[in-house]
Amino acid sequence: MKIYMNGNLVPKEQAVVSVFDHGLLYGDGVFEGIRVYGGKVFLLDQHITRLYESARAIRLDIPNSPEEMTAAVEQTVAANQLTDGYIRLVITRGAGSLGLDIQQTSNPQTIIIADTISLYPQELYEKGLKLITASTIRNHPQALSPQIKSLNYLNNILAKIEGTDADCLEALMMNHKGEVAECTGDNIFIVKNGILKTPSTDSGILEGITRNAVISLARQAGLTVEEVTLTRHDLYVSDECFLTGSAAEVIAAISLDGRPIGNGTPGPITKDLKKRYEKLTQGKS
Ligand code: PXG
Numbered sequence: 001m002k003i004y005m006n007g008n009l010v011p012k013e014q015a016v017v018s019v020f021d022h023g024l025l026y027g028d029g030v031f032e033g034i035r036v037y038g039g040k041v042f043l044l045d046q047h048i049t050r051l052y053e054s055a056r057a058i059r060l061d062i063p064n065s066p067e068e069m070t071a072a073v074e075q076t077v078a079a080n081q082l083t084d085g086y087i088r089l090v091i092t093r094g095a096g097s098l099g100l101d102i103q104q105t106s107n108p109q110t111i112i113i114a115d116t117i118s119l120y121p122q123e124l125y126e127k128g129l130k131l132i133t134a135s136t137i138r139n140h141p142q143a144l145s146p147q148i149k150s151l152n153y154l155n156n157i158l159a160k161i162e163g164t165d166a167d168c169l170e171a172l173m174m175n176h177k178g179e180v181a182e183c184t185g186d187n188i189f190i191v192k193n194g195i196l197k198t199p200s201t202d203s204g205i206l207e208g209i210t211r212n213a214v215i216s217l218a219r220q221a222g223l224t225v226e227e228v229t230l231t232r233h234d235l236y237v238s239d240e241c242f243l244t245g246s247a248a249e250v251i252a253a254i255s256l257d258g259r260p261i262g263n264g265t266p267g268p269i270t271k272d273l274k275k276r277y278e279k280l281t282q283g284k285s
Contacts, residue, residue: 004076004112006063017109023092026100027152029108030054033246034087036077036114037281041087042246044070046209054148055091062091063108076112086117086247092151119185119247120169125274128254128266129243131183133232134159134171138181141204146181149206156184170243172235172256175204180230186245187211188253190230190238190261191269197234200227210244210277217276223269232256240267242274249281250274 003015023029032047048066055062064072073087089112096105120129136159139146144155156173163171163184172188175181180199182188187208189198196218201207218225235241241253241261250273252266266274 001113001115002076002079004072004079004110006107006110007072009076009079015111015113017092017111018095020095020097021092021109022094022096022102022105023090023109023151025098026093027150027154028058028060028102029090029092029151030058030060030149031088031090031151032149033117034073034089035117035246035281036082036085036087038283039077039083040283041073041077042281043209043213044073046212047089048073050149050207050209051089051091054150057145057148058150059102060091060093060108062110064110069110072110073112076114080114082114084116086115088113088115090151117247119245120251124169125251126266128252129170130168130255131170131172131241131253132163132166132168132257134162134173134184136162136173138173138175138204140176146204146206147201160184170253172232174232178231179203180232180235181205182208183243186243186248186251188235189214189242189244190235191240191267192234192238194223194269196223196225196269196273197228197230198225199230203229208244208246210246210249213280214244214250214273214277217280218273221272221276235261238262240270242266242270244277250277 002009034047035042092109094105094107139155159171170183182205239262252270
């Protein structure tokens with residue numbers, strides 16, 4: 001495996017960062033998780049745009065241009081002969097002194113890993129996932145905006161632990177107002193009376209690239225899509241529920257807090273959108 005580090009492709013044993021890197025010391029950095037399907041990097045432009053926006057939001061100047069970063073991703077995929085897999089693109093603040101001051105850091109590290117990922121067991125793509133509501137709320141947008149895909153994922157990890165403890169592979173996170181935000185690594189949708197609904201970006205969520213692709217696919221298919229405020233009640237009484245993410249793709253959620261959603265199996269609109277998304281990933285849409 002060849003890892004891209006600051007312009008070079010190096011064996012993974014040589015792909016190392018300093019213990020003084022603020023990415024390690026403080027979670028100070030940004031990242032993207034991107035898929036490769038059939039040798040093509042999926043929705044790369046959108047991931048690059050979000051990466052640079054996340055970096056800008058934390059006042060991190062990425063040394064390369066977006067065009068150079070795009071080429072570096074493609075180069076890493078080619079060097080690893082990856083046809084179907086997963087890319088982790090990471091920018092750290094770089095090494096500095098022991099202190100928060102970003103002015104005492106230098107050399108942000110650009111790391112690109114091309115590997116494989118399987119987030120959920122295949123059978124759950126047929127059966128659907130069980131969810132619980134985490135007591136850990138999503139970061140307050142005025143503390144750390146969930147729109148920034150930063151290297152500090154403790155907020156999500158703490159909620160994920162609550163899910164795992166309850167035998168659920170995903171957990172629902174509410175925002176500081178008690179509204180539905182998203183899951184720990186996935187966005188959430190419901191279907192109610194044939195209408196597709198998902199929390200709006202001002203609900204304190206990461207604006208998922210898969211989320212946006214599914215919204216477009218649904219509209220193309222003639223569905224009404226609403227980006228709204230959702231409460232947990234809306235989820236409990238919904239007809240269908242599903243999650244979206246680069247790693248997860250589209251996966252049904254069949255219960256929340258032990259309560260079945262709809263009839264407790266993946267619903268027809270969920271299944272249809274899952275198929276349409278698969279077609280899109282295969283370049284057939
Ligand atoms: N919300 C959160 C908090 C996320 O971390 C999503 C939504 C979905 O966004 P995209 O743009 O992927 O549709 C994410 C993304 C992993 C992994 O390693 C997690 C994500 C993406 C890729 C890999 O667990 N989450």
